[in-house]
Amino acid sequence: MAIVGRLVDRLFGLPEVPSPGIHVRRDLRVPMPDGVALIADLYRPRGTGPMPVVLMRTPYGKRQPVMRLFAGVLVRRGFQVVIQNVRGVLGSGGEFHAFHNEKDDGLATLKWLRAQPWCDGKVAMVGASYLGFTEWAIAPYADPPLEAMGLGITASEFVSSFYPGGALALHNTLVWSSLMGTQDDGKRPLHNRRVRQAMRHLPVGEADTAAIGRPESFLREVTAHAEPDGFWEATDHSAAVPGTTTPTTMVTGWWDLFLRGQLRDFVALHEAGRQARITIGPWGHDTKALRAIVSDQVSWLNAHLNGDKAQLRQAPVRLHLQKADRWLDFDQWPPPETRPTPVYLGRSLVWDGPPETDPATFTYDPLDPTPSVGGPLLSPGKGKQRDNTRIERRDDVVVLTGAPLDDDLDVIGPVSATIHARTSTGQGDLFIRLCDVDRDGVSRNVTDGILRIGTGGVVRAEIEMHPTAYRFLRGHRLRVMLAGGAFPRFARNHGTGEPAARAVASRRTRFEILRDKDHPSAVHLPVWDG
Incomplete structure (x- = not known):
């Protein structure tokens, strides 16, 4: 395991650290107020007492290799990690309705964590994409606040990405709905030929059956509510961003579909005087951003849970100038210069x-x-x-x-x-x-x-x-x-x-x-x- 840990640290560009023993508890049942139980895995260093928790909530499955690798990275650095499957996903009870249940379920999970004997009451959250959205669904409303937040390629609201400029974002919607609609099949069609062909299907509200052979709730909801009707209002947490006091770090890419929303979140935090930083690289919504996200979030957790602020940079904004091969630091976004x-x-x-x-x-x-x-x-x-x-x-x-x-x-x-x-x-x-x-x-x-x-x-x-x-x-x-x-x-x-x-x-x-x-x-x- 020590050798694997060193390889993983090298993969993510992190300095090597000693590998303590890791204790894992599988399938903890986290009760929700409506009687549904969501399942979670707990990773912690062996032989430790109560300590802070780093929470990750995912719709993709808590035992995905990347989730387990990231948990190992954090545990080797002295953190304990809880990875939870959101409602209706891979063993968690209830029905999955993308984005709609994350506030209530997230706050209930936070309350449960703080009551556990192995938690000292402090909770931070990290993650990317949908996992980052689950952070925004909790952070503005948590009392007491989260200790820290790490947000990768995500935003406090996804609605503007479903309908940019009022047009339906068909490609990204159908790709993601096809992924979610086949999670239990073992084979996930991120962009196979059938999904590509289904993009031409009419009416577009039934493209899911052409793509995966059955209806899928997210595709149906996005297409049915393409004309504004308030359906997504409860999933939009952007108005609560300025009041969020949790120290926040962000990573995104110039080719990420949530870039505009994430920059709006950063500006809202910065103008409210909150502690926030952002890194923008030459990446898309893909694994090329992952290395930067992991490194960024590890340093932020070290600073705000372990008190090690030596690696924190001064500039709130760091960005890559494409075709110039230069990284630039600025005090704000957009650069006033x-x-x-x-x-x-x-x-x-x-x-x-x-x-x-x-x-x-x-x-x-x-x-x-x-x-x-x-x-x-x-x-x-x-x-x-x-x-x-x-x-x-x-x-x-x-x-x-x-x-x-x-x-x-x-x-x-x-x-x-x-x-x-x-x-x-x-x-x-x-x-x-x-x-x-x-x-x-x-x-x-x-x-x-x-x-x-x-x-x-x-x-x-x-x-x-x-x-x-x-x-x-x-x-x-x-x-x-x-x-x-x-x-x-x-x-x-x-x-x-x-x-x-x-x-x-x-x-x-x-x-x-x-x-x-x-x-x-x-x-x-x-x-x-x-």
């Missing part, structure tokens, strides 16, 4: 004021939806930067390119776009992507965003794009692509106004993109001169 700079859409991209140009037009066909590559996707190997050239050649997109850059251009912070548009159907999804065109003419995506527009007439569309820290190298060119969708990352807009879950019929939608002095369409870049 940046200047907002518009790049205007004309016949090309121009920097020196709105041009006077006729509208650009394209037509979106839901039966042949504009495809998309790359971006913040769940599937391994499918996200991040990809060659966009094939899509840019289609006749259902508008492509505008700038002149070669005279110098490197560093962009750090939130990115947005203001697009003046009109559609033939009075509705549609407006997708915009900013790309980096290299000296060989290869166009790779840097950031993008989507917005569902409507009401008829000319619409001023304010589109929130993915934040970034990116260096456009000298001699490269900026390129903007506009389209009526990005399939299957987002479900197609049928142009009929029918609810997403049931829509089958479709209408083609013609888009006009206005780009004159009265309608200055532009992408707004946070340019850093450091």
Whole structure:
């Protein structure tokens, strides 16, 4: 076991420590107020008395290899760890409804832990993705507060990631629902061929049966409530973030689907004067972020449970500037040293004021939806930067390119776009992507965003794009692509106004993109001169 421990520490980039004996108690039954019992495993150093607990609550199974490895990492450093399966998952009682039960069940678990003879009353939480959400479901409401929180690639609310800009995030929703719907099968289809083919299924509210052969509750709930109706309100903990006093560390990546939400959480904590830090690396929602998450959370627990603050850095924000191979430290997000700079859409991209140009037009066909590559996707190997050239050649997109850059251009912070548009159907999804065109003419995506527009007439569309820290190298060119969708990352807009879950019929939608002095369409870049 000592050899295995050393190998695991090396895998996560951690300094080696002596390996104490580990005592494991399986399948502890944690009672909930409604009589349901949730099961948990306890890992602790042998021969120790009451001590703090590090809690992890998971929907993926407490005996997953990565969970057991992380528990071993923590126990070797003197912590005791409880890993609990959430309601309705792999032996825990009740029925799983994603995100809905984590507040009440989490607070009941916290109360139970503090009453155990092997707990000294202090509890911290760590985790990533859904596990991080379970932390936000507890931390703002815990009394007394948690001792520390470690949050990886997660956010206090996931609803904005289900429907970014009002469009249904089909790819990520179907991939995750297929994973959850097959947990008891032993074989989990993260992104197999059947799931990919099911993304084309109509109506989209029944894509689960095409993907895994049976209904799955999460897919049904997300598609049924794509139009705002309050269904997800109780799962949104973002309003409680500023009042959360627990010391908090965060890790995320420029290609993570929860990046925008996690940055909003960090800003809320920082502006409220809370103790918080964040690291943003060149990662997606994948195992490449895991090493940074483990190292970050170990150091935070050491500081706040063991009093070892020697490894804590001073800067609240540490980020990786992509294509420059540099890590930068800042006092806040977004960095105050940046200047907002518009790049205007004309016949090309121009920097020196709105041009006077006729509208650009394209037509979106839901039966042949504009495809998309790359971006913040769940599937391994499918996200991040990809060659966009094939899509840019289609006749259902508008492509505008700038002149070669005279110098490197560093962009750090939130990115947005203001697009003046009109559609033939009075509705549609407006997708915009900013790309980096290299000296060989290869166009790779840097950031993008989507917005569902409507009401008829000319619409001023304010589109929130993915934040970034990116260096456009000298001699490269900026390129903007506009389209009526990005399939299957987002479900197609049928142009009929029918609810997403049931829509089958479709209408083609013609888009006009206005780009004159009265309608200055532009992408707004946070340019850093450091």
